[in-house]
Amino acid sequence: MQSGSGIKTGVEDRPDEKMDAARQVFLSPFIRRYHEAILDTDHPFARQVVTEGLEQGILPEEILFKIVLPSIEQIMVSVSEARDISLAQYFIASQIASEVVEELIPRFRQSPDMVGRVVIGTASGDFHGLGKRIVIGCLKAMMVEVFDLGLNVAPEQFVEAALRANAQVIGISAMMIHTARGENGCRKVRQILKEQCLEERFRIAVGGAPYRFNPDLYRQVGADACAENGIAAGKVITGLIREVQRR
């Protein structure tokens, strides 16, 4: 199986297609109940579905790649069909993804192929951390390694951390106009990359309210991409990672 985000899941290439179909039938009530719990922002119930699944013999890999990640992708489909998804639902989807990744990856039969690395923080002067947290949860579920730089991150720190982590993408979250457009935010990160001839090595992704209110703003501040919500952010950032890796 290759999931929609193009992630290698470690449970593909099952020799027996019939067995695969049977497995899918076995998994489908879990998939449905888990997704319903996410849409209902019912954290305990979503966790219960995961626990029951494990008890009934679902592999940790399957939990992540056949239940949790597809649910995130389903939300993306809903958004593209103009069905409204609320911040609360993004929050819960990302929260559980984060928990499941942390708890289950150590139990995988072989460690999964990671897609790439991202450093992420909020812009200098900005203390709004919720957007970043949601984005991080979604990235983890998409097998991206995330280095969280925290709040109020200076532009130099973004670049230094990206070099140290050998990341492909720098993520900057900003909830206010002056931190999104200001001298010490994304613009400065871009300038440093330019000065140090690092533009080939790193891509910059941004997000937060000002970018949603002005969809062109990301270009003005020198970012390579922005995303409306945490799940779109996961998609956009994995895209940028591949761009860098292809070079």
Next chain:
Amino acid sequence: MNSMERLVAAIQGKPADRIPIFCNLLDQGARELNLSLEEYYSKGEYVAEGQLKMREKYGYDNLWSLFYVGKEAELLGCRRMIFAKDGPPNVGEMVLRRPEDIPALQVPDDIYSHPAFEEQRKCLRILRDEAGGKYPICAYLTASMTLPAILMGMEKWMSLLLTGPTALRDELLHKCSLFFQREIEAYRQAGADVLVYSNPFGSTDFITPKIFQELSLPWMQKDLQPGGTAGVVYYCGSSPFNDVIETVIEHLGIQVFYLSPMDDIRTGKRRVAGRGLTCGVINDILLIDWTREQVRAEVRRIIEAGKPGGRFLFGTLVMPFTIPEDNIRVMLEAACEFGEGETVC
């Protein structure tokens, strides 16, 4: 016709010379007075003077007693604000570091006489003396469902709200609602006319319809019931809320709706259905970069969508500091021009 008469006419659906125009300039007052933002916000006299000057200069219809939203956290014990040179101040210290701090949170009995309200009280006194009855004076109040965001941060609040423990969540909501009830009374006592009830958690952009019904709505009822909804404006912090308008009218009796720029104005008006005032709001973040023509076209679009049938107001969000003065003027000129001679049903 003065601004207050114009607003009352719009609410009642009576004829007026033009639609009311609300332009929410806050930080810009510091520029008028040649002060840093930190100095400007240190005194009620400055804020009142800034407000009066800006209204005079641009000619819109409202005045603000709001300094910055973090003031509410100061009333609840926050001692540190982070001031920027070109943007609004932000809460720099969380009153609640952990959910376990909730039981110790103290809600002041008397907000009107509270030391942390003193500068606002002064500001309101000046505004009332200089402009009371002529220009509507606005106050900003955060709903109980949203206030925890500036006491503990959005991350922790979202987590407590959605994953519990529910006993602590409800205790916090109870305290925030009590705070709201006392705060709205203080503002009424101090002479505010327009009470902007800010609740992003009253928008289904934030929460699911189920949470709206089970939590937001009952807590809004608790907030508003003791003092009533006179002068109260429903506002979701710029998040869209068209789909809850009918419920809000039926259950809360609020009559003024300050839409999101992302709400469709015709739909909003249809849902209000002559039962109150619909406010069409411009996406003022775009005013920073727009050309004169773009500003005019957008103002025209908004007013053409909302004005037919009357009971309509044109407004802005909290105008970013960096909007050029020219664009403020172009927007207001266009709003006067297209908003002239209100049609009434």
